[in-house]
Amino acid sequence: xxxxxxxxxxxxxxxxxxYVPMAGIIAAFKSFKATEGLLGSPWVGWRNFEYLFKSNxxxxxxxxxxxxxxxxxxxxxxxxxxxxxxxxNVKSKRYQKFYQSSVLLPFxxxxxxxxxxxxxxxxxxxxxxxxxxxxxxxxxxxxxxxxWPLILTLVQCWKYVGYGILIYxxxxxxxxxxxxxxxxxxxxxxxxxxxxxxLPSLMPAIITLFLLSIGRICYSDFGLxxxxxxxxxxxxxxxxxxxxxxxxxxMSPGGIGRSAATGLMQAVVGFVLVLGANGLVRRLSxxxxxx
Amino acid sequence: xxxxxxxxxIMNGILMLIAIAMIAPLLLLFISSITDEKALVxxxxxxxxxxxxxxxxxxxxxxxxxxxxxxxxxxLVTLIGTFIGLIITAMMSFALSVRxxxxxxxxxxxxxxxxxxxGGLVPSYIMWTSLGVVNTIWAYVFPFxxxxxxxxxxxxxxxxxxxxxxxxxSAKIDGAGYYRIFATMVLPLGKPIxxxxxxxxxxxxxxxxxxxxxxxxxxxxxxxxxxxxxxxQNIQAVISYTSVSSSSxxxxxxxxxxxxxxxxxILPILAMYPFLQKYFASGIMGGAVKG
Numbered sequence: 001x002x003x004x005x006x007x008x009x010x011x012x013x014x015x016x017x018x019y020v021p022m023a024g025i026i027a028a029f030k031s032f033k034a035t036e037g038l039l040g041s042p043w044v045g046w047r048n049f050e051y052l053f054k055s056n057x058x059x060x061x062x063x064x065x066x067x068x069x070x071x072x073x074x075x076x077x078x079x080x081x082x083x084x085x086x087x088x089n090v091k092s093k094r095y096q097k098f099y100q101s102s103v104l105l106p107f108x109x110x111x112x113x114x115x116x117x118x119x120x121x122x123x124x125x126x127x128x129x130x131x132x133x134x135x136x137x138x139x140x141x142x143x144x145x146x147x148w149p150l151i152l153t154l155v156q157c158w159k160y161v162g163y164g165i166l167i168y169x170x171x172x173x174x175x176x177x178x179x180x181x182x183x184x185x186x187x188x189x190x191x192x193x194x195x196x197x198x199l200p201s202l203m204p205a206i207i208t209l210f211l212l213s214i215g216r217i218c219y220s221d222f223g224l225x226x227x228x229x230x231x232x233x234x235x236x237x238x239x240x241x242x243x244x245x246x247x248x249x250x251m252s253p254g255g256i257g258r259s260a261a262t263g264l265m266q267a268v269v270g271f272v273l274v275l276g277a278n279g280l281v282r283r284l285s286x287x288x289x290x291x
Numbered sequence: 292x293x294x295x296x297x298x299x300x301i302m303n304g305i306l307m308l309i310a311i312a313m314i315a316p317l318l319l320l321f322i323s324s325i326t327d328e329k330a331l332v333x334x335x336x337x338x339x340x341x342x343x344x345x346x347x348x349x350x351x352x353x354x355x356x357x358x359x360x361x362x363x364x365x366x367l368v369t370l371i372g373t374f375i376g377l378i379i380t381a382m383m384s385f386a387l388s389v390r391x392x393x394x395x396x397x398x399x400x401x402x403x404x405x406x407x408x409x410g411g412l413v414p415s416y417i418m419w420t421s422l423g424v425v426n427t428i429w430a431y432v433f434p435f436x437x438x439x440x441x442x443x444x445x446x447x448x449x450x451x452x453x454x455x456x457x458x459x460x461s462a463k464i465d466g467a468g469y470y471r472i473f474a475t476m477v478l479p480l481g482k483p484i485x486x487x488x489x490x491x492x493x494x495x496x497x498x499x500x501x502x503x504x505x506x507x508x509x510x511x512x513x514x515x516x517x518x519x520x521x522x523x524q525n526i527q528a529v530i531s532y533t534s535v536s537s538s539s540x541x542x543x544x545x546x547x548x549x550x551x552x553x554x555x556x557i558l559p560i561l562a563m564y565p566f567l568q569k570y571f572a573s574g575i576m577g578g579a580v581k582g
Contacts, residue, residue: 002469003386007398010383013437016422017415018405024414038417083309086302095303101568102310105317108560108567110498112519116553117316119523120323120336126546128319131335158313163575170576190298222501230523246412256413263411271408291403 025267027260048261057245061262062218065241068152068225069217073210075157080164081206085198087165088172089190100169103162111159111223118155118228142230145238152239155228156221164209171205172198204285212290215277218242218269242266317557324348324551328544336550346544347551358552360511361518365556368431368514369496377489380438384446385477389469390456406440416505430506431514436495442488449484450477487574490567497560515556522549 028048030041052058083103090096106114121128122141130138141147175198183193220241229239242262249259282289323336327344334341351358383402387395415434424430454477462472478485503517513521560567 003389003392004394006382006469006473007386010379010438010443011398011401013379013433014402014405014440016418017433017435017437018409019401020418021410021414022408024410024418027413027417032417037421038414083306086306090303090306091299092303095306099306099310100572101564102313104568104571105313105564108494108498108564108571109317109557110500110516112498112500112516112523113320113553113557115523116519116550117320120319120550121316123336126331126335128336128338131337158316162313166572166575173576227500227520227523250413250416256417260411260413263413267409267411274407290406 025260025264027256028264030257030260032256032260044257048257049265052258052261057240058262060237061240061242061245064238065220065243066217068149068156068220068241069213071149071153072156072160073213075153076161076164077206077210079157080161081168081199081202083161084165084168084172085194088169100166103165105162106159107162109159111221111227114155114159115223115227115230118151119230122151142232143234145235148229148235148238152224152228156224159224167205167209168202171202175201204287207284208281211277211281215274216270217273218266220244222247320550320557321554324547324554326547328547331546344547347547350544350548351551351555357511357513358515358518358555361513361515362555364428364431364512365497365515368428369493371428372432372436372496373489373493375432376437376492377485380442380446380488381478381481381485382473383438384443384450385473387443388447388450388454389459402440402443404440419506425506426509426512428512430512431496431499431502434502434506436492436499436502438492442492446481446484446488450481454480483573484577487570487577490570491574494560494567515552519549519553519556522552 024038027038029043029045030038031044031047032038033041083099087096087099090099109117119127122130124130124138124140124142127141129141139147141151179197180193183197188196220243222243225239225241225244226247229235232239243266246259246263246266249255249262278290319336319338322338322340323331324347325343325345326337326340327342328346330341386392387399387402389395419430419434424433458476459469459472462476467475498516499514500516500520503514504520507513507517510521
């Protein structure tokens with residue numbers, strides 16, 4: 001009995017924070033009026049969805065969300081694995097520690113602060129780049145969409161790659177050391193050891209992480225796409241994602257229905273993808289499956 | 292495996308460059324904050340400013356009650372949120388880790404299901420707004436951040452693997468109830484994971500700006516991150532609101548002050564970083580190894 005009592009606060013929280021909003025997905029089928037509340041607002045069927053698919057925005061935000069995710073998955077994992085292999089091969093423990101802690105530093109910074117850091121580089125008037133490298137022909141960074149796919153990928157990688165590096169370092173640290181010893185006695189060089197021992201041993205972790213991120217491919221980091229481009233209109237085509245759209249629709253007059261409809265689609269597709277990805281992980285290596 | 296001294300040297304060189312790339316952007320934030328306003332306007336943000344000045348910091352110290360109050364709100368919210376979150380998560384995890392309690396598999400599933408599906412932003416927004424959190428500190432504490440399935444599962448598996456269930460049996464024979472077992476045995480034995488999760492939760496609260504964006508409209512209720520976000524959108528309005536003196540907006544060192552406020556916001560993280568990163572690293576690696 002006391003055990004059930006101890007579950008109550010947390011269960012109550014999950015009920016309010018997670019389960020009640022799940023029921024609230026009916027907002028996607030309503031024309032929401034704040035005065036009448038969610039339950040009292042009139043039903044409108046699929047009209048919110050029809051409205052969505054008539055606009056061009058839908059294609060843009062779906063495209064951006066998915067393509068950025070693909071880019072992030074590739075860049076983070078490739079760079080993460082390379083750096084992790086390098087760090088674990090450093091002889092000096094003190095240097096290893098230093099590299100590990102420096103790559104994790106950006107991870108602990110809030111996206112707002114990072115948007116200030118990025119602003120210090122890119123600000124049209126005062127930015128470091130326009131005042132040094134691009135002094136002769138300054139770039140209107142916040143109005144010119146050209147560079148943003150690269151900028152967002154860089155910022156994202158800078159903030160999150162440390163997390164992946166630590167996961168891969170953990171993966172490498174459990175590889176049996178005698179494999180390497182045997183390999184070098186047999187005359188295998190560093191490159192051979194990496195491609196024949198390290199990478200194959202990491203494969204389960206790589207595949208699992210990869211599939212799990214595929215499961216989250218229709219979610220984006222709201223802060224990254226909303227704060228870093230400073231919500232700049234001319235950049236919409238290359239910086240808008242499903243999550244920034246959900247927020248801006250929610251805040252625009254009469255946009256709640258649209259926002260809820262987009263959010264619902266995201267949640268449903270996300271649910272299907274997570275189930276699918278997990279099913280695949282379970283087939284490949286059941287130990288790594290989430291459920 | 293990379294034994295050659297030249298190879299080690301090259302690898303350390305590359306890793307050192309990576310470490311610098313990780314730290315350098317934050318250094319620009321700091322240097323900008325201590326650069327003289329005139330030098331900033333003339334030369335932009337720079338690693339090598341012409342004149343240094345602590346003008347931005349003295350301005351903050353003299354003028355902005357609001358920055359102090361925002362800081363206070365952030366500290367308060369971080370403490371309250373981490374404390375409540377950790378307690379309810381630990382209780383739930385403990386209850387779920389005791390073997391042979393009827394109903395725990397259903398509850399575990401319901402906890403886990405929150406990771407797979409969610410109602411999206413709109414229902415959550417409508418619900419928390421109607422619960423009256425708007426413009427109170429509870430708007431920062433309750434929505435989204437208090438606990439999550441991932442933390443519950445992580446702590447439960449730590450309890451389950453590190454605290455043998457037999458201890459509970461013998462404690463019960465000695466007449467200790469589950470509350471006492473939880474307080475005197477589980478919490479001390481689970482300290483490593485609880486500290487790790489507590490630090491992650493605390494960092495999330497410290498860095499959170501989204502709840503401020505969604506639920507706070509009154510300027511005097513902004514947390515430090517939410518204030519930074521508001522300043523991003525309209526620095527003049529916020530600064531003229533915050534300044535006690537009636538100095539005109541033109542005389543305010545706003546180019547450097549924004550960087551100074553951002554730096555003040557990350558100062559506690561930087562100060563605690565050696566300690567934080569140890570637990571984060573073990574948390575990330577531990578979660579990864581267990582899968």
